[in-house]
Amino acid sequence: MNMRAIEPTLPFTAAEIAEARRAAPGRGLPVPATLEELSGDAPEVFIDRLAETLRYAVARMDDLHRWVPAFDVLPFADAARLQVLPLRDGAGALLMVMADPFAADRIEWIGRRVALPFDWRLAHHADVAAYLSRHEEGLSAMDGLLPSQAHAGGAEALLAPDHDRHH
Numbered sequence: 001m002n003m004r005a006i007e008p009t010l011p012f013t014a015a016e017i018a019e020a021r022r023a024a025p026g027r028g029l030p031v032p033a034t035l036e037e038l039s040g041d042a043p044e045v046f047i048d049r050l051a052e053t054l055r056y057a058v059a060r061m062d063d064l065h066r067w068v069p070a071f072d073v074l075p076f077a078d079a080a081r082l083q084v085l086p087l088r089d090g091a092g093a094l095l096m097v098m099a100d101p102f103a104a105d106r107i108e109w110i111g112r113r114v115a116l117p118f119d120w121r122l123a124h125h126a127d128v129a130a131y132l133s134r135h136e137e138g139l140s141a142m143d144g145l146l147p148s149q150a151h152a153g154g155a156e157a158l159l160a161p162d163h164d165r166h167h
Contacts (some may be wrong), residue, residue: 009048009049009052011049011053012035012039012049012053013053016039016068017035017053017102020034020035021102023038029084029098030099030102030103030125032050032099032100032102032125032132033125035050043126044124045068046121047123047124048138050101056101056120056122057119057121057122058123059085059087059095059097059122060123060125060127061131063089063121063123064085064087064097064123064127065092066089067088067089067090067095068087068088069085069086069087069135070087072087073114073116074086074096074113074114076135076136080132080136082103082106083098083106083125083129083132084096084097084098085097085098085123085128085131085132086113086118086149093118093119094114094116094117094118094119095119095120096118096120096121097120097121098120098122098123098128099123099124099127099128099129100125101120101122107120118167
């Protein structure tokens with residue numbers, strides 16, 4: 001029996017979030033990582049609590065694997081810098097998956113930069129970092145395997161959908 005289905009997720013209190021905001025700079029960590037440390041929650045419990053508190057839908061690692069990268073909407077370099085994953089779900093809907101919902105400057109930047117409609121999802125910071133690392137390894141491998149094409153247009157050009165190319 002899945003216990004998560006019957007146990008309610010308790011949101012974080014305003015006091016817990018305020019404490020994490022105060023402690024984060026001294027710890028050299030983003031607010032969510034600090035909040036997770038202070039809470040002592042396991043990663044899945046933590047992300048469920050944070051999502052419940054801020055009213056975001058959660059993106060789990062299996063979701064990230066199932067969804068399709070949308071680096072045509074937000075280039076990989078920007079995604080890596082911002083720690084945000086642009087993905088399309090099975091229905092083709094554009095999603096922006098973030099790990100730090102407290103980074104208002106990043107959220108606002110993406111809102112201004114991405115012209116298409118999208119929905120936000122929240123994922124654990126370790127999942128976002130692992131996804132970006134794995135994708136970067138794939139880009140490096142493509143650059144190494146196809147040096148002449150990668151040089152001409154970069155690995156991102158090789159991964160662009162065919163419908164975007166005009167021959």
